[in-house]
Amino acid sequence: MSNEEENRVHWENISRGDMQALLALHGxxxxxxxxxxxKICGDDELVKDCVNQLFLQLWDKRAKMQPVIQVxxxxxxxxxxLILDELSYxxxxxxxxxxxxxxxxxxxxxxxxxxxxxxxxxxxxxxxHAAMQQLTHRQKELIQLKFFDGLSYEQIAAHTSQSVxxxxxxxxxxxxxxxxxxx
Amino acid sequence: xxxxxxxxxxxxxxxxxxxHDADTNSYWEDQLKLHPEMIEEARRIVNILSANQGSRLxxxxxxxxxxxxxxxxxxxxxxxxxxxxxxxxIYAIAATGLILFGxxxxxxxxxxxxxxxxxxxxxxxYILTDGSIITLRENGTLLIDNDFGKNTREVTxxxxxxxxxxxxxxxxxxxxxxxxxxxxxxxxxTVSANPGEETETTLxxxxxxxxxxxxxxxxxxxxxxxxFITRIYKLDKKATPVWIHNRLEIxxxxxxxxxxxxxxxxxxxxxxxxxxxxxxxYSGTFESESIIKALEALQLSYPFNFKVNNNVIVISx
Numbered sequence: 001m002s003n004e005e006e007n008r009v010h011w012e013n014i015s016r017g018d019m020q021a022l023l024a025l026h027g028x029x030x031x032x033x034x035x036x037x038x039k040i041c042g043d044d045e046l047v048k049d050c051v052n053q054l055f056l057q058l059w060d061k062r063a064k065m066q067p068v069i070q071v072x073x074x075x076x077x078x079x080x081x082l083i084l085d086e087l088s089y090x091x092x093x094x095x096x097x098x099x100x101x102x103x104x105x106x107x108x109x110x111x112x113x114x115x116x117x118x119x120x121x122x123x124x125x126x127x128x129h130a131a132m133q134q135l136t137h138r139q140k141e142l143i144q145l146k147f148f149d150g151l152s153y154e155q156i157a158a159h160t161s162q163s164v165x166x167x168x169x170x171x172x173x174x175x176x177x178x179x180x181x182x183x
Numbered sequence: 184x185x186x187x188x189x190x191x192x193x194x195x196x197x198x199x200x201x202x203h204d205a206d207t208n209s210y211w212e213d214q215l216k217l218h219p220e221m222i223e224e225a226r227r228i229v230n231i232l233s234a235n236q237g238s239r240l241x242x243x244x245x246x247x248x249x250x251x252x253x254x255x256x257x258x259x260x261x262x263x264x265x266x267x268x269x270x271x272x273i274y275a276i277a278a279t280g281l282i283l284f285g286x287x288x289x290x291x292x293x294x295x296x297x298x299x300x301x302x303x304x305x306x307x308x309y310i311l312t313d314g315s316i317i318t319l320r321e322n323g324t325l326l327i328d329n330d331f332g333k334n335t336r337e338v339t340x341x342x343x344x345x346x347x348x349x350x351x352x353x354x355x356x357x358x359x360x361x362x363x364x365x366x367x368x369x370x371x372x373t374v375s376a377n378p379g380e381e382t383e384t385t386l387x388x389x390x391x392x393x394x395x396x397x398x399x400x401x402x403x404x405x406x407x408x409x410x411f412i413t414r415i416y417k418l419d420k421k422a423t424p425v426w427i428h429n430r431l432e433i434x435x436x437x438x439x440x441x442x443x444x445x446x447x448x449x450x451x452x453x454x455x456x457x458x459x460x461x462x463x464x465y466s467g468t469f470e471s472e473s474i475i476k477a478l479e480a481l482q483l484s485y486p487f488n489f490k491v492n493n494n495v496i497v498i499s500x
Contacts, residue, residue: 019250026246030239031201044235048242056249115234128231147232150201152194168192175188179228 003028007071014058015065022062026055029075031150036076039108040083042117050082111144124182131181139174146171190225200229202238297327301342307450308474310491311336315356316347316473318449347473431469431477438463441481442498449474456499460487 001009007028013021030051037047054075058065068074109117112132119125132140145151145159157164190196199211215222301307301319308318309325312332319325323342331337336351339359348356348367356367431448433441439461442453451474455461469480474496478489489498 022250023243023247026243027239030242031236034236038234038236042234044237048237052242052246052249055246056253059250059253111234115231118235119231124231143232147197147229148234148236150197150233172188172192175191175228178232179188179191182228182231 004070004072008067008069011065011068011071014062017062019059022055022059025071029072032072033075033079035148037079037083038114038118040080041087042109042114044118046086047083050079050086053082054079111148112140114148127182131178134177134181135174139170139177142167142170143174187221187225187228190221191228196225197229200226200238201233201236202240202242204240297329297331299325299327301450304450306448308494309451310494313351313354313356314349314491316345316475318345318473320344345473347475433465433467433469435464435466437461438465438481438487438498441465445474445477451494451496453496453498456497460498460500463487 007025010021010025010028014025033051033054034044034047037050038044041047057078112129115132116125116128119128135143142156142160145156146153151159153164153167156167160167185193195205195207196211198205199208211222299307299309299317299319301321301323303321305321306318307323308316310316311327313336315336317325317338320343323340323344325344326339328335328337332354334354336354336356337359338357341360346356346358346367358365358367431441431444433444439455442455446453453474463485465481465484467484469477478496478498481487487498487500489496491497
């Protein structure tokens with residue numbers, strides 16, 4: 001069964017009041033939702049809160065749930081609304097800007113922007129920015145695939161047409177460099 | 184033991200950091216005890232590079248707590264509903280805002296407490312001895328216990344009021360109403376306790392515990408500073424209490440005029456201890472739930488001082 005087929009089964013079971021199915025759907029989609037949210041706003045705390053809210057709402061409305069074909073797409077859309085609502089609530093000044101952008105997707109944040117945004121320590125932000133500048137394009141790409149997108153070394157190798165060993169070594173060297181720069 | 188770089192690059196270690204259910208997790212738990220500094224440093228790097236995506240297991244636990252509270256709340260609601268009156272509770276928490284509590288009438292009181300009332304003014308603001316700000320709506324009455332602030336901070340409300348409670352861990356602030364006791368640990372919220380109306384409860388920020396008298400012993404704790412968000416009912420923006428939400432539009436007006444407006448809106452005297460400050464001019468649109476917040480918003484644009492003395496606000500340079 002594909003992930004999406006599994007999700008559809010969970011969805012049906014949730015509508016029948018199965019709380020385990022809700023937790024299973026959460027487990028299946030958690031990282032996808034977090035990554036999607038981070039690209040919208042780059043605030044990990046807010047994104048995690050909204051993901052939590054999304055599932056609590058789902059549970060609350062389970063009796064009225066309609067069958068959905070694209071479960072993940074549905075969750076993404078709902079999460080987007082929650083995040084934009086939260087952002088507009090937090091900052092009323094930005095309200096107008098968000099409304100103006102309407103349904104159009106706001107500019108996605110890049111991996112570098114996200115990892116810097118979620119840090120609160122100014123010193124670390126600065127160091128991280130400088131450190132990322134030192135990495136080659138390839139190193140950055142592989143670091144993102146490994147740590148942000150959560151791919152395995154096999155998947156990265158296939159994705160970038162190189163051997164697993166090369167992929168591992170590229171990441172290993174990048175980590176070694178980063179460690180020095182982030183001390 | 185591996186180097187920190189090797190740890191960071193280890194897939195089973197990464198899984199451990201991200202909270203996947205993996206068989207190797209117990210191995211890493213043991214390693215964490217044996218080499219805490221190394222493991223923590225490696226985990227720090229993984230967290231930075233994963234943009235704090237966090238641990239799926241931890242997050243799942245938070246969700247389960249939230250679900251449990253939601254189920255508890257549902258049970259409480261069923262008890263309330265079976266009492267014959269239809270009620271609707273809305274709970275929501277967000278990073279900032281206020282809380283609106285619903286139709287609860289006052290408790291019988293034992294001693295002779297001090298009574299604050301808004302009577303027929305649209306709003307009346309009082310500042311309690313502990314620095315908490317209470318804005319009562321028309322016909323709202325607040326009874327303050329005689330020993331308020333000594334060991335406890337307990338008040339009894341009928342009608343509607345906005346609270347901006349001073350934080351004090353030792354002495355929680357308790358609002359009694361006919362059907363519920365609300366324990367507050369420093370937050371802003373409103374309580375609507377009008378008899379015979381539909382109940383709406385909206386919690387947007389702060390940390391509170393609600394005990395419904397219909398079901399004593401069952402306590403619901405809502406605390407967003409642990410970053411737990413429950414939104415059992417989505418907050419409709421219109422649901423924010425209009426009566427307390429002051430939108431102040433000023434266009435190059437002197438502080439003296441602004442102070443008059445605030446005095447009228449919140450129902451608390453505002454005086455000046457300094458002449459020069461009266462003529463400071465301000466422009467802009469401010470939205471606030473308390474007079475203190477409104478003044479603080481003004482201070483941001485050009486600084487002045489203010490303090491509260493015996494329920495009078497005194498503005499100085």
